[in-house]
Amino acid sequence: MGIAELRAESKTASESTAALLRELVAHLGENRTQLREEWIRRITEGRLLTAMSKDEIFAEATSVYDSYVEALETRTLEALQAYAQNLSERIIPRGVETHEVVGIVLLLRDVLARSLFSKYHADSRLLNAVLDAYEPAANAIAITVAVGFVRERERIIRQQQEAIRELSTPVLQVRERLLILPIIGLIDPLRARQLTEQLLRGVRANRAKLVVIDITGVAAMDATVANHLVLTVEAARLLGARVIVTGLSPEIAQTLVNIGVDLGKMNTVGDLQGGIEEAERLLGYKVVPIAEPMPA
């Protein structure tokens, strides 16, 4: 159940449901200390939140409890959503797992439900009415917290993947107008795309005239990635930069020949050092007036 349904629920809720929820909230407020202790006891018993200290669990439990009761009272989930996101941001780096977060919220739901049983057990009709009001709201709260946690985790994972990809292909400026792109490890099509984007933006940002792509650390590449490498070299040329590829393994050389690369377009030098020397030589033409101009 989402916020919309919970709101719709609250809109169409009879006055008696609203009254019941008010009574419920009053009950949870009065018994706050005792119910919170009971909940923390069950969290400890269930070996949840093991990454956190007792004091931390107490502090978080208090906040969650109060937010929970507030969500029941106001019958809106916005505040709880914000709190769940904030909580997730704090506890995900601590290594708290999804099952723990879902677990503690469900435990709180159970602890509160039990206290409703013991309060209203004498009157089963009233108990049913109270549970009818309580259950949908409690479930909506549990879902909100769980979804908030999972979303935050997915966001962090995406962010980390992005960071890892960027770290794995640094664009380094070694001389004015000379960039080096050392590529290490496996290149899949997605990484190849990222690499191209970084290279082309790097050329523009650093006003590079020459780029040395060193693939010594790449053992093999399939035809798709090899083709992509060729496209990257051509795109860099369109920007006005010349690319030297160094460190081709025999396997990659074979792949490039098999896909029919136009070797006239691809400038290759044996190793990185040779590539840098060649690049410097080409850049050097600029300051030696009798030299031939750099060919396009």
Added chain:
Amino acid sequence: MQVPILKQGPYLIATIQSALTDADIVQLRDALVEQVGRYRSRGVIIDVTALDVMDSFATGTLRDVAHMVRLRGAETVIVGIQPDVAFAMVHMGLTLEGVTTRLDLEEGLDHLNRNIKSAAYR
């Protein structure tokens, strides 16, 4: 929208300022090829920094400009191709073969200056 063509010494500089229709590009081609002769220009720079798409028609026409200008005795440099545009062009197989490309106007001028100077040494 017409592309302004600036005569600067021995060069013509065409700075594209917004997206061009096919007719605009053809008009630019005709104007450049005509003015190269009229002003006895040695070089032509076409600045495409403002273009966010260079499809087969734009690329083909600019390549035609370069070839026609060469037949009229001058050299063409295309400058300012954006990274994303270059990426799309090479995917299409549009590599502007035989046409000089440079990063920006400054680099384009630098290229022409050096070429003309080295021609004078010969």
Added chain:
Amino acid sequence: MKPLEVMEDSAMAVASDSDIVLARNQGRVVALRLGFRPTDATLIATAISELARNILLYAGSGEIAIRPLERGKQVGLAVVARDSGPGIADPARAMEDGYSTSGRLGLGLPGVRRLMDEFEIHTAAGQGTTVTVKKWIP
């Protein structure tokens, strides 16, 4: 992710070369709003430019429709280029690099296929042509 339902299908008439510019601008706007990276938005805009020009060259007029796609968790974009022109007698040949009956570069359709993830063409002589291309956010 932006809600998809706020974006309506937009079909644009293609009848003059300024419509090519309008169609590809619209394609870029929709692609960016869907969450495509700028690089991919440029690929999409370029593909639309080619498709729109093909309509003008071979049929004189037609339309380009751009619509958002959803497939499970994946979000994408479809471009449908439709005309009721003479159709293409030999679509397989039209997909070969360098083939053109208009005398221009002839890189149009094969290029579009390389820019996009999915490509479909329905055509026959006298039946008009519909090209549908799709791209997904990786």
